[in-house]
Amino acid sequence: MEKCICGGEAGVNSSRGFAFILYTLGFVLLWEWLLPLEQITQTSEVHYFIIFVVVSLCLNFFQAPWFVTWPVKGAFILYALFSIFAGGLGPFPWFVHFFNEIRANAILVLSRDWLDLTPLFRSLLFFLLLWQITYLLRYWLTIKRKIFVFYLMTIFYITLLDTFTEYKADRAIVRIVIIGFTLLGLLFFKRMLEKERMSGQYQLMLRWMVPLAAMVSFGVVIGYLSPKAAPVWPDPVPFMESKAENMRGTGVSKIGYGIDDSQLGGPFINDDRVVFTVTTPARQYWKIETKDLYTGKGWVTSNQRVAPTAIQYGDKNPIDLSPSNHPVREARFEFDIVYPHVVRPYGFLSIEKDEDKTGFLRYDLNLDKISPFTIDGNEARLNKYTIYYRPASYSMKELRGINDLPKEEDYSGLKKQYTQLPETLPERVHDLARELTDEYDSWYDKARAIEKHFQTGEFSYDQTRVAIPAKDEDYVDQFLFDTKRGYCDNFSTSMVVMLRSLDIPARWVKGYAPGKYKGSAGDDYRVYEVTNNEAHSWVEVLFPTMGWVPFEPTKGFNNPTTIINDEQTGSTSVSASNEESTESIESQPDEKGSEAEETNKDVIVKELKVAKFFYKYWGAIGLAIIVISLTAVGLLLSRDRWVPRYLIWKFKKRQEESAFAEAYETLLKRFDSFGLKRKPGQTLRSYAAYIDRHFDSEEMSQLTERYEKLVYGGGKASAEWEYSRELWENLIKKTRN
Known part of the structure; x- marks a missing residue:
């Protein structure tokens, strides 16, 4: 009887020729995973990955020891990365750049910023993934003698690409069926021969392979050429798109910042992508636009249009009426995701473009929004710019002295516009607002009473379990009396509507929360990183002599606006010394907010310590990680x-x-x-x-x-x-x- 030799390549290899056939068919099956990459991604150097797979499988076929395979594969990976990403650099400078990228991306991995990994590091990870897959392919083909799981995964992968991308998999499916069934048949017959310990296995395999391949090929050809009935199930893509459209129509929130707020409600999906980084002296809200017309489902802009005002770069345009004696400060923006609008702090004065000086801006009074345009009048998108502003601050004594608008005609139009409510608004919303504020006279105290109401234990902040109002249900009424669970849109919209029900002019504001503190930039300037997760909405109330004053009802958020407690001194003036020595009422968080803020500070301190340690010892840490990883992988393999x-x-x-x-x-x-x-x-x-x-x-x-x-x-x-x-x-x- 023919002796079976276990080990090396299959446990039992009676013929190198049979092993070569298995590896060839396995390679072609794996190749189907790589072929679509160039079409559905930005990868343009797929041939390097294919060559790497061929090299890896050849080393496995010849049973090369690990101290040969590792250097060969490692050298090829470095050569491929150098060829793709060197960009004219010499070998030594590129190697320095390569290790710097490894260090930078290691920090991103530790901070879980997966979306910001560089293309070079992603390619390195993909090579390592292929390394593991070729090892598994060897294990499945020559040791386990079972390939069904990998075959099923390949079919699933290709059909998904065919369904949801532009990749056409008609021919790929045919190839996969032929290769897969041939492999399954060969491996099944080989397992049977080994189990029965039959003699003349090589000759039996040859007799089995030819009719098997012919039978599979014939079946595939007949199936491909035969007339086919119409599909029983509809194409899922149009169905999903229509469902998504319907969901948008019923108020499912978008990720990050969006312009359509007509249908609010539904879950909010987190997105850690960085939108912009800003260097400025202090944390504050970053404003984009406002909405004035509440429909019962969401926010739109009314038809009370005023022609936009042109603004030139560098010209002083004090848009915000917010008295302050603060010195002028800067906010330097750098955008990763560029939008056709300007993000600005309160107290805006002017804007300088860091790129070419051509073009201009338009200020839309209806939206309180600034948008950039080219010199030809086309919409523009700015990557970098600097805004000069005077930080806003407000006198508490003056705020508490206001309980109505002046009788001038200009204010009557504003009051009508910003106290608008739909006729269908349930009366119990007005009743609740009146119940909360009956003991107060000033608009400020009424606004604070409503703001504090949302900080009670009745309400909870939630981004996922958020209801969508039914067709005959009001968005605010549902939140205030039924669900009491939601995120910023629920809290801010509800406060605006309650204020308006009391005849207090208020509007809904959109922009970004302050962001995450990333370190000092010198000269009292700090760096803040703002992601899509910081997309936020809040409230503004109109005070005639103070302008639009921001309020923050959302649970867990703290309003960075400065309110000067000047009632005891009897002074209504605003000064820098007063502002710094007097603690702002608005900045006083509730107990839970304080605990959350302290927790965030602890996390930031720990992250900074980790980052500082990593930067100081990055060489030793990187070398240790590489050695430990290589050792672990080597021991595993x-x-x-x-x-x-x-x-x-x-x-x-x-x-x-x-x-x-x-x-x-x-x-x-x-x-x-x-x-x-x-x-x-x-x-x-x-x-x-x-x-x-x-x-x-x-x-x-x-x-x-x-x-x-x-x-x-x-x-x-x-x-x-x-x-x-x-x-x-x-x-x-x-x-x-």
Whole structure:
């Protein structure tokens, strides 16, 4: 009988030719994963990945040891990355750049900023992924003799691409079916030959392969050419798009900043992508626009249009009426995601464009929004700009002295515009607002009372379990009395509507929360990073002599606006010294907000310490990570070589009574991990016979007989182990690759 040799490439390789066929078919199957990349992604150097797969499979085919495969694969990866990303740099400068990128991306990985990883680092990770896949492919083809899982994953992957991308997989599906069924048939027949230990396996395989390939090919051709009925199920893509459109129509929130607020409600999906980074002296809200018409479902802009005002770069245009004696400060913006609008702080004075000085801006009074345009009047998008502003501050005494608008005609129009409410608004919304504010006279105290109402335990901040109002249901009424659960849109809209029900002019504001503190920029300037998660909405109330004053009802958020407590001194003037020495009422968070802020500070401090330590010792840390990773991967990949040696060393000098039983159980586990699994209910003798057929020996049966004699006959374990150690070691050695 033909002897079966276990180890290396399949446990049993009667022919290099058969192994070559398996590797070739496996490569073609894996190739189908790489072919669509150039079409559906921005990857333009797919041939490097294909060559890497070929090299990896060739090394596996020739059973090259790890100390050969690792340097070869590593050198090819570095060569490919250099060829793709060098950009004219020499080898040494590029290697310096390469390690700097590894360091920078390691920081991003530690901070979980997956979306900001550089293309070079992503390509490196993809090469390492292919490295692991080729190893698994070898394991599936030549050791397990089973490829069904990988085949099923390939079909699923290709059909998803065909359904949801522009990739057309008609021919790919045909190729995959031919290759997959051929592989499944060959591996099944090979397992059967090994199990039955039939002679002349090579000739039998050849006789099996030809009709198998012909049968599969014939079936595929017939299926491809045959007339086909119309699909039973509709195309899912138009169905999903229509459903998504319907969801948008019923108020599902968008990720980050959007312009359509006509349908509010529904879950909010987090998005950690950075929108912009701003360097400024202090944290504050970043305003974009306002909305004035509440529909019962969301916000739109009314038809009370005023022609936009042109603004030139560098010209002083104090848009915000907010008295302050603060010195002029700067906010320097750098955008990762560019929009056709300007993000600005309160107290705006002027804007300077950091790029070319051409073009102009338009200020839309209806939206309180600034938008950039080219010199030809086309919409523009600014990557960088600097805004000069005077930080806003407000006198509490003056705020509390206001309980109505002046009787001038200009104010009557504003009051009508910003106290608008739909006729369908339930009366209980007005009743609740009146109940909360009856004891107060000034607009400011009424606004504060409503603001504080949302900080009670009745309401909770939630981004996922947020209801969408039904067709006949009001968005604010649902939140105030039914769900009491939501995010900024729910809180801010509800406060505006309640204020308007009291005849207090208020409007809904959109922009971004202050962002995450990222460090100092010198000269009292700080860097803040603002992501899509910071997209936010809040409230503004109109005070005739103070302008639009911001309020923050959303639970867990703190209003950075400065309110000067000047009632005790009797002074209504605003000064820098007063502002710095007097604590703002608005900045006083509730207990939960304070705890959240302290937690955030602790997290920031810890992150800064980690980042500082990493920057200081990045070389040693990086080298240690590389060494540990390579060692771990090496031990994992070569475990079939060193585990048997370790087990032999472990049991070599053991003489105690339990040594034989423990060694035998370890051998069973080793065979199981090697792929020679024991069937449920199978006796030890039957399993031993199966092992002996696989290795063409009688050692497992002899060892099992002695083990049963020990267990059932009550023999002396140490004596049996001394006598049986050589058999056990021979069997353990057979599991080495």
